[in-house]
Amino acid sequence: MAVKNLPREELVRPGSGGCPGCPSSLALRVTLKALGKNTVFAIPACCAVVCLxxxxxxxxxxxxxxxxxxxxxxxxxxxxxxxxxxxKQDTNVVVWAGDGGTYDIGLQALSGAVERETDFIYICYNNEMYSNTGIQRSGATPYGAWTTTTWTGKTEQKKDMPAILRAHGLPYMATAVPGYPEDLFRKVRKAMSIRGSKYIEILAPCPPGWRFPMDKTVEMSKLAVDTGAWALYEYENGQLNFNLKSKSILEKKTEPKPIEEYLKLQGRFAHLFKPDRNEQVLDEIQQRSLADWERFRKQVECGVA
Amino acid sequence: MIMIDTGDRIAAKAAQMARPEFIAAYPITPQTVIVEKTADYVESGELDAEYIRVESEHSAMTAVIGAAVTGVRTFTATSSHGLALMHEMLHWAAYSRLPIVMVNVNRALGPGWNIWADQSDSLAQRDTGWVQFYCASCQEIFDTIIQAYRLAEMEDVQVPVMVNFDAFVLSHTSMPVEVPDQSDIDAFLPPYRALWKIDPDDPITCFNMLPQSEFGALRKDLHDAHGRVKELIPGIASEWKERFGSYHGGLVEEYLCEDAEYIIVAMGALGAEARVAVEELRREGMKAGLARVRLFRPFPNEVFRRLARNRTFIVVDRNVSIGSGGGVYSELKSGLYGFANAPVHGFIAGLGGKDLTFGEMCEMVRKVADGRAADVEWWGLEE
Amino acid sequence: MKMQVKAVISRPADGVMGKTGAWRDFRPELDSSKCIKCLLCWIFCPDGCIKRADDDSVSIDYVYCKGCGICANECPKQAITMKREGMGE
Incomplete structure (x- = not known):
């Protein structure tokens, strides 16, 4: 669907509490255009509460x-x-939660709700940290990233939350980024058409948290896809299907850009570049990303998720 | 109809007859029978409700809140550690002004593991904004659960209510209970009509940020509602008595208090035991009475101020606030201060389900009467 | 909705955080002659401050625009430029 064809209806009022350039606010606008008025949200403690x-x-x-x-x-x-x-079974019941409320403290309730086949859409906007409380490390924070509780860079890998959700056998899950609104819109609409528990995770590049200029939110989210740091895909009927640039990376039709191009624009990785380049960590991040893609290829090839 | 059954099964029966439309619950000894029986009622079609078998008590209370904001009547039950896990959401339910009714079977908290009667679990939740009843018989469990819905849902109340009773002493002890016809229950407790609810046609946001300027006023509104609860309960209990015959007191069950010099104050099943103690002491010629606390939150200070003239109170607490003392003892003393000079003696007794007999309660009263008792004593710990 | 008791129940309103245009350091300025009505600025504005007219022309809501500059960054025709507030032309 072209941008022109996205609904005009706005279901968030201007003058909300979101920071300038907020990726969550952007993704929320698009998501609500897909959901429409017949929707009820549950929102835990997270930045979106400030937006309210x-x-x-x-x-x-x-x-x-x-x-x-x-x-x-x-x-x-x-x-x-x-x-x-x-x-009112036709009303969309939607959770809008951050990664802290999803990967970490909310994991038990999420697991229980999905296991019970609750008919709802759980959307995690993943800014890879506890942003509302001031940029602390979460289970979604990537390896090497500075946060206010990992001053010299996180020493562990993030967990593969989408895989944890798939292990519940849910009927649909998808990933998205704010930079591709038509893709996000389509995935929300798809989730609405399926009964049972649906999970959508949206990468949310956060200017104050990741330390990059606030006009670069959309650009950063596209760069995450271009470098392979983030994969756009859907999971349905036990199959993984990759989308847009991620599909051509998976099929080796396009080489992902070096992940450095993504990292070097973010202040949270600045310590990997100055005063000296940390070749070891930079290489580890790159190799890990390439290994993730190899795993994706095997999963698609073997039809396992 | 007379039903002879345990406190848990009577509680489940009352919950079924109150016609909740939503139940979410998680099993914990000794509440399990309530979870099982209510699930059975739903599966057999004897109760038309949604039932969610949640993965924790925290989620049980949260799911109940989620359903209650859609305007349906809700029920859950828990005990001890489960209640402790709910703590955060107990605040959420009360300050959301949702008329949820919950049964809590009073059980000790570990460590060490102990599944027996102890009121420390619910006493620890006294500041969460819930109304707290304590029952002394299976009949009272039945009657109080139905009455709790009536109270909670009143337009000027809108407060969640916790109905407590003792582990095993009541939860697993069979007693005969008069169960009214469903039509008579329905007449007493009409269908719930929510004052507000989540509706896509009316896009309200519930429970967003509350600024400093507004915060105190909303807290006071809940506090004031607790004040109205104390005024409304006697009327509800009287109406029940007229309709169904049974009566357990209003805020406090008073027994032989008119001329009493010594009044035993107890809560829950210990209150029933204390009644026997009072009769025994009367036979000995001692002017003893019983004031059984049915309502701990809000605390019935006014009743005790009235009772206080020329009386000595002997409080038996099956609970303890470490570093302070017995919960009822502390409440009673602070409620009387500045209003009455009645002596108050406290006994912390029967913790972790240790048996406490009427004979021991008689001994407590004799000890106080003889001037041998300290202000507060831990009872029954000697080898 | 009849409210007998006070609960934290809120109703929709513009500007819940005030006139957030006051947060702005730089203001987006649109040169309509360069606009091709691609609507990328409209869809990418986090705050819904790019107004879309019936003919898909766009305008900027300066009362609430927080001045993030995403619209200028994403415009394929450089039709939007960020100008420092208070500096005049």
Whole structure:
């Protein structure tokens, strides 16, 4: 679908609490264009709560239940059941949560809700850190990244959350970036068309958290795809399907750009470049990324996810 | 109909007859029977409700909150560690002003592991904004659960209610219970009509940021609702008595208090035991009475101020706030301060389900009467 | 909605954080003559501050635009430029 054909309807009001250049706000606008008004959100503690603004006002034109950090998927379970009682099964029940609330503190509730085949869409906007509390390390923070709790760079790899979700046997999951809104729109619409638990993870390059200029949010998200640092794909019926540039990287029709091109634009990786280049860590990150792609190729080839 | 069954199964029956539309629950001894029986009611079609078998008590309370904001009546049950895990969401439920009803079977918290009766679990949740009832019989469990919905859902209340009863002493002990007809229950407890709810046609945001300027006013509104709860409970209990015959007291069950010089204050099943102690002491010629606390939050200070004239209170607490003392003892003393000079003696007893007999309670009263008792004593620890 | 009790229930409003245009250091300025109506600025604005008209021409809501500059960065025709606030022409 061309940008021109995306709905005009805006379901978030201007003047919200998001930072200038916020990737979550951008992705949320696109997501709500796909979802439409017949939607209920559960939002745990995360940046989106700041976007909502303070009582007695809200920036959202769809109903929102704000809930405790670890609790959004459980709240969605209750919402879905309650709406079913009211005969409103057609209402989209959607969680909008950060990576802290998904990978870490909210993992148990999410796992439970998906195992129970709750009919909802769980969307994680992944800025790879606890951004709302001031850029602390999360389970989604990549290896080598500076945060305010990993001052010299994270020493462990991020966890493969999408694989954890796929291990639950859910009917649909997808990844997206703000830089490809038509792709995100299509994936949300796809998720809406399927009953059961759906998971969408959106990379959210955060200017203040990642330390890059706020006009580069879209560019950074595309660069993540171009360098292979982020893969765009869908999972359905046990199959992985790659999209856009990620598809040609997977099929080896395009070489991913060196991952350095992505890292060097982010202040959180500045210590890998100055005062001296940390060749060892840079190489580890590059090799890890290439190995991830090899694993993807084997998964696609063997039809396993 | 007379039903002879355990506290847990009576609680499940009451929950079924209250017609909740949503249940989320997680099993924990000794509440498990409630989880099992309510699931059975739903699966057999005897209760038309959604039932979610959640992966934790934290999610149980959260899911109940999620369903309650859609405007449906909800139920859950837990105990001990499960209640502790819910702690954060207990605040969320109360400050959200959702009329959720929950059963808590009072059980000790570890370590070490102990599944027996102890009220420290719910006493630790006294500041979460929930109304807390404590029951002394299976009949009272049934009656209180139905009455709890009526109270919680009143337009000027809108507060969640926790109905507590003792592990095993009540949860697994069979007693005869008069169970009214469903139509009579329905007449007492009409369908729930939410004052507000989540609806895509009315896009409200619930529970977003609350600025400093507004925060105190919303907290006070909940506090004021607790004040109204104390005024409303006696009327609800009286209406129940008129309709169904059974009555367990309003905020406090008073027994032989009119001329009593010594009043035993206890909560839960210990209150039933204390009743026997009072009768025994009366036979000995001692003017003893019982004030059984049915309602711990809000605490019925007014009742005790009225009772306090020329009386000595002997409080038996099956709970302890470490570093402070017995929960009821502390509440009672602070409630009387500046209003009455009645002596208050506290006994911390029966923790972790240790048996406490009416004979021991008689001995506590005699010890106080003889001037041998300290202000606060730990009872029954001697080898 | 009838409210007997006070709960944290909020209603939609523009500008929940005030007139966020005041956050701006640089303002986007649009040269309509260069615009090809591709709508990338519209879809990429995080705050919905690029207004899309019926004919797909665009304009900027300066009351709430936070001045991030994504619109200028993404415009394929350089039709939007960022100018420092308060510096005049």
């Amino acid at each position: 603004g303070a009582y007695p006002k809200t920036a959202f034109d769809v109903p929102v239940v704000s809930i405790a950090f670890e609790a959004s998927a459980a709240a969605a379970s209750g919402l879905a059941a309650g709406l079913k009682r009211l005969g």
